[in-house]
Amino acid sequence: MEIQEKTKLLLDLRSKINGLMETMDVLKAERDSLQISIMGEMSELGFNSVKIGDTMVSKATRKTLQITDEKELMAELKEKGLNDYVREQIDKELWRGLSTKLAKEGQIYKGTEIKETEFISIRNVKKH
Numbered sequence: 369m370e371i372q373e374k375t376k377l378l379l380d381l382r383s384k385i386n387g388l389m390e391t392m393d394v395l396k397a398e399r400d401s402l403q404i405s406i407m408g409e410m411s412e413l414g415f416n417s418v419k420i421g422d423t424m425v426s427k428a429t430r431k432t433l434q435i436t437d438e439k440e441l442m443a444e445l446k447e448k449g450l451n452d453y454v455r456e457q458i459d460k461e462l463w464r465g466l467s468t469k470l471a472k473e474g475q476i477y478k479g480t481e482i483k484e485t486e487f488i489s490i491r492n493v494k495k496h
Contacts, residue, residue, distance in 0.1 A: 369377075410418060410427055417426040435441055442454045471482055 406425065407427060417424055445453050470477065476482060
């Protein structure tokens with residue numbers, strides 16, 4: 369297979385994948401909307417569960433702790449001897465921007481190295 373054929377095949381596969389991802393997003397949004405609607409109707413009717421044929425639909429609650437003050441939580445965890453849950457780390461979001469700039473400039477900080485990754489870039493070339 370020649371490079372032109374492989375490139376056309378790659379473009380076709382990327383297009384199919386993008387189409388499937390868009391379809392998945394639409395299906396997920398539809399699923400979420402139906403779930404919200406069913407939960408609302410169950411609440412209005414005062415039902416915690418409903419049997420439909422062989423299927424049981426039940427309302428469930430999951431409790432999770434959300435961090436509202438990271439410094440305060442870190443202090444309490446340390447105070448309770450839970451040091452394994454606390455560590456100082458680099459902010460990945462901020463680092464991503466700085467590291468891109470430093471790599472382009474060829475700057476290397478202690479504890480870093482420049483890694484080069486090859487990839488294929490494909491752009492549509494508009495004919496005028």
